[in-house]
Amino acid sequence: MRYASTRDPAGTAGFGEALQRGLAPDGGLYVPTSWPHAQPEDLAQDRSLARLATRLLAPFVAGEPIAGELEAITDEAFSFPAPLVPLDSGPKLSILELFHGPTAAFKDFGARFLAATFGRLRRSNPQPLTILVATSGDTGGAVAAAFHGRAHFEVGVLFPKGLVSPTQERQLTCWGGNVRSIAVHGTFDDCQRLVKQAFTDSTLREQAELSSANSINLGRLLPQMVYYAAASLQIHRQHGERASFVIPSGNLGNALACIWARQVGLPIERIVLAHNANRTVTDYLQGGEWRPRPSVATLASAMDVGNPSNMERLRAMFPDLDGLRTAVTADSVEDVDIRRRIRLGFEQYGQIWCPHTATAAEVYHRLAARAGGADRLPGRWVVVATAHPAKFPEIVEPLIGRVIPVPDALARLLARPTACTEIAADLAELRAALSRRRV
Numbered sequence: 143m144r145y146a147s148t149r150d151p152a153g154t155a156g157f158g159e160a161l162q163r164g165l166a167p168d169g170g171l172y173v174p175t176s177w178p179h180a181q182p183e184d185l186a187q188d189r190s191l192a193r194l195a196t197r198l199l200a201p202f203v204a205g206e207p208i209a210g211e212l213e214a215i216t217d218e219a220f221s222f223p224a225p226l227v228p229l230d231s232g233p234k235l236s237i238l239e240l241f242h243g244p245t246a247a248f249k250d251f252g253a254r255f256l257a258a259t260f261g262r263l264r265r266s267n268p269q270p271l272t273i274l275v276a277t278s279g280d281t282g283g284a285v286a287a288a289f290h291g292r293a294h295f296e297v298g299v300l301f302p303k304g305l306v307s308p309t310q311e312r313q314l315t316c317w318g319g320n321v322r323s324i325a326v327h328g329t330f331d332d333c334q335r336l337v338k339q340a341f342t343d344s345t346l347r348e349q350a351e352l353s354s355a356n357s358i359n360l361g362r363l364l365p366q367m368v369y370y371a372a373a374s375l376q377i378h379r380q381h382g383e384r385a386s387f388v389i390p391s392g393n394l395g396n397a398l399a400c401i402w403a404r405q406v407g408l409p410i411e412r413i414v415l416a417h418n419a420n421r422t423v424t425d426y427l428q429g430g431e432w433r434p435r436p437s438v439a440t441l442a443s444a445m446d447v448g449n450p451s452n453m454e455r456l457r458a459m460f461p462d463l464d465g466l467r468t469a470v471t472a473d474s475v476e477d478v479d480i481r482r483r484i485r486l487g488f489e490q491y492g493q494i495w496c497p498h499t500a501t502a503a504e505v506y507h508r509l510a511a512r513a514g515g516a517d518r519l520p521g522r523w524v525v526v527a528t529a530h531p532a533k534f535p536e537i538v539e540p541l542i543g544r545v546i547p548v549p550d551a552l553a554r555l556l557a558r559p560t561a562c563t564e565i566a567a568d569l570a571e572l573r574a575a576l577s578r579r580r581v
């Protein structure tokens with residue numbers, strides 16, 4: 143399989159190369175040059191996520207030196223489940239729980255696959271690689287967890303000091319060892335700018351080889367297809383129907399993986415993007431004008447994106463707006479409705495949802511209301527749960543009036559001692575922070 147840049151179809155790369163580069167040299171994003179055809183009947187035999195992943199992803203790494211290690215990679219990455227939980231009072235509605243990994247968010251799947259692959263690609267290279275990641279939420283923790291303790295890797299996690307929740311900050315600063323947590327006096331945009339500057343800084347590049355692990359990396363996108371495959375196959379097996387998904391969306395990486403899963407032949411019907419008050423995509427699909435804008439802060443902060451980078455991949459796949467509108471629909475939810483849906487989810491179903499999941503649940507309920515009731519909404523529906531609510535106790539607990547039980551893995555993280563370096567939003571300070579000896 144070759145991967146082409148969204149900006150230049152001639153500039154192709156193999157899987158390993160595309161993964162290590164992140165961005166194509168022309169600034170575009172890598173997309174597959176052809177679509178393999180998965181046979182749902184073949185895939186349906188694989189009952190474990192890891193084996194399903196191996197079979198589904200094999201064509202995407204075909205011809206690469208790493209291909210023979212795919213099974214070992216998927217064993218490492220898919221070592222926790224992604225259960226589909228039916229809701230009692232709505233037999234046609236299920237929740238796909240993607241939060242059973244080490245940092246309790248779906249980003250663990252992509253980060254762990256990326257780390258397992260990266261580790262093998264660079265096994266023969268003794269030169270350490272520094273992974274820089276700017277984060278305002280779950281990415282930093284997932285990437286830190288996935289690379290923590292891996293020989294020949296250093297990780298720098300940059301986050302905006304004081305602009306992440308106390309619980310999030312603990313997940314970003316509890317690592318030590320080969321992970322440096324860097325609290326930047328500035329905004330998330332400052333963190334991103336610093337990472338970009340670092341990549342073009344000759345001093346830093348002399349000190350260490352740099353790479354990124356952000357959500358446009360193919361190594362994070364491809365594995366996300368796997369849980370959509372598993373969920374849609376399960377529904378097809380049990381009910382003979384195609385599944386429709388409502389996906390909490392920000393940068394559109396998770397939704398794109400679902401679109402790719404449908405593209406290779408999995409039994410997926412509708413794909414609905416659930417955004418928060420950052421309406422760029424919703425407005426585009428409704429009005430036809432692409433108008434990226436600065437992000438606004440919401441309760442579902444991991445989706446606070448005003449200029450989703452994966453839109454470039456979506457538009458390359460569906461060049462005309464009508465085609466895109468057939469492929470996906472979108473809706474946006476304000477904070478008041480996120481809060482209300484968290485309350486209602488608990489009252490109606492006994493479910494405790496994080497603000498991102500509640501955004502998708504609200505979009506589902508609007509669809510049902512428009513159809514004249516859940517019974518009238520055709521098909522089987524899946525609301526994707528992207529994070530465990532215990533990551534957001536400050537928001538969720540007052541709404542449901544009780545303390546959220548913390549999963550063991552997350553409790554272990556939160557109990558670790560924390561440490562971080564504070565810097566001004568300045569490249570010289572980042573250089574100093576990265577060259578300091580490990581603690």
Ligand SMILES: *Cc1c(COP(=O)(O)O)cnc(C)c1O
Nearest residue numbers: 280392393394395396444528529
């Ligand atoms: C990152 C994240 C999202 C948004 O996913 P995208 O792939 O950026 O669209 C949604 N929910 C949670 C909990 C996240 O961490």
